Amino acid sequence: MADVGNKTSPSTSGGQSSWDGRERRGPGRQDDEARARKLxxxxxxxxxxxxAARDALILQxxxxxxxxxxxxxxxxxxxxDLVQEGFLGLMYAIDQYDPHRGAKLITYATHHIDGHLRHFLRDRVQIIKEPAWLQEMAQRVRRETxxxxxxxxxxxxxxxxxxxxGLSEAEIARINATRATFAVASLDEAQESGAPAAHVAESNLQAAATELPLEDKIVLENALVRLKEIERKVLYSFYYDDKSQTEIARELGVSNNYISHILKNSARKLQQMFRSDAVREAAxxxxxxxxxxxxxxxxxxAAEEEAAAPPSVVDPVTGLYTAEYFQARLDEEVSRxxxxxxxxxxxxxxxxxxxxEAAxxxxxxxxxxGCMR
Structure with missing residues (x-):
């Protein structure tokens, strides 16, 4: 796969690094810090x-x-992909680090590496898999954007x-709202990053979640009925009625923090439910x-399973990625x-x-x- 310029090449290049990421104490750790400062x-x-100094610092x-x-x-x-995003956070940290502020470089770098990874996963990881039509439409929106x-x-x-x-603004808003509804797991990440949970999807919920296709709405509703009554009410109000955290708290006579707590725990419960359902389906x-x-x-x-199997991402003759998989990964790299x-x-x-010459x-x-992504 293509790599994002020479700046990210250390993620796959050779060489030894003295910095193993552990919080060591003593002369070894001091030597690492001193070498990094010198570079x-x-x-x-x-x-x-x-x-060369920048490359050596990244390798370290x-x-x-x-x-x-x-x-x-x-x-x-x-x-x-996680390593790639981590290196982007590292390079940002190297460019922004101010040694006169007192923080150690490894501490500063770790903070930004984690931040980039959390931001990346917040946009990518979902507890409910998006249906094929939504993935295809989202890809079209991303490319055109x-x-x-x-x-x-x-x-x-x-x-x-x-x-x-060639769509209406309402259809674009509906796509965004549908994708936001499938991103329940981002509530948990928002709590860890310090952002108010209610703001994660609030800006994208321009259309009600009831505009979901029927089969996807059924998936959500079947899971929601297995929650406690107050959890169902909060989630329905937040995702289906498009109410803010403050509005829900006022209606229920509780604090905003309690609503945030319910949203966070409900997201975790939904995640466990879908994982359990996946285990039962596999059995x-x-x-x-x-x-x-x-x-x-x-x-x-064997013949039946071969006919039903999804296409491989690797060509069986050349051992290289198929054109379809390559295009999908290239789209991700361009976006990054x-x-x-x-x-x-x-x-x-x-x-x-x-x-x-083919071979x-x-x-x-x-x-x-093997040398590039």
């Missing part, structure tokens, strides 16, 4: 060694980035975006497979580069079929793939 001074002094913190990324590993986001942002030099308005996509599928195996035999079952105003590099290796080009591409 920072060289980098900011400019001159021929500035770029590579284990710290990887360590913090593992803390946020959930299985729904690739580890390499990026195109218009590049053309206009600013983010487009809903009216401009709707005109470019049911296993039993159904066992019965089909006993009825039809292994050969027929635009968000952080970074350069984007792409290497394309064309492999002709049935040519003497060589495949090996070259695989080598490049």
């Amino acid at each position: 920072l001074e060289t980098m900011r002094a400019g001159g021929p060694d500035a770029a 913190f590579r284990p710290l980035v990887q360590k913090q990324a593992r803390h946020f590993l959930t299985g729904s986001v690739p580890f390499e 990026e195109t218009l942002t590049h053309e206009l030099g600013r983010e487009p308005t809903d009216a401009e975006l709707a005109h470019a996509m 049911l599928q296993h039993e159904q497979r066992r019965r089909r195996l006993a009825t039809h035999g292994p050969a027929a079952l 580069a635009l968000r952080h105003q970074l350069e984007l590099s792409l290497i394309r290796v064309a492999v002709g079929e049935d040519t003497p 060589l080009f495949v090996r070259i591409a695989q080598t490049i793939k």
Whole structure:
């Protein structure tokens, strides 16, 4: 995959780092801090060694980035994406760090690495999987937004975006509202980051959640009825009636903090419910497979599963990513580069079929793939 410029290359490059991310004490830790300060001074002094000093400083913190990324590993986001975001936080910290304020560089870097990771996951991780139609529409909105942002030099308005996509402003608002409804898990993250929970989706809920497609609304309602009455009332008021945290607290005669507590705990309960449902569904599928195996035999079952299997992200002949998966990942990299105003590099290796050089080009591409994202 493409990498976001040379700035992020330390995430996959070789070399040893003396900084393992642990809070060590004594001479070893002091040497690490002193070396980092020296590299920072060289980098900011400019001159021929500035770029090399910056790369060395990033490499020194590579284990710290990887360590913090593992803390946020959930299985729904690739580890390499977390590391990439962690390095963006590290580079921001290196550029903004002021040694005269007293904070240690590792402490300052850890804060910004975690901040970037939390922000990234807040936008990506959801406890309710978005349906295919919503994912496709969201991707269209994202692509058109990026195109218009590049053309206009600013983010487009809903009216401009709707005109470019051939939709109405109400339809754009409905898409945003639907996606916000599926992002219940971000309430928990907002509490940890210190932001008021009610503000997480409030700005996007321009249309009521009752505009969800029927099958998605049923999924939510079936889960909500398993909560306590006050939890259902708060969640319905917040997501379906589009009421603010303050309005809900006033109606129930309780404090805003208590409403925040209910929203946070309810999100966690919903998350556990959907995970439990997924486990039960997996057990049911296993039993159904066992019965089909006993009825039809292994050969027929294998043919049936192969026909129903989702397409692989890797081409079985070349061992490289398929065009569809590559395009999806490239879209993510472009979005990341635009968000952080970074350069984007792409290497394309064309492999002709049935040519003497094909095998060589495949090996070259695989080598490049192993060195870049």
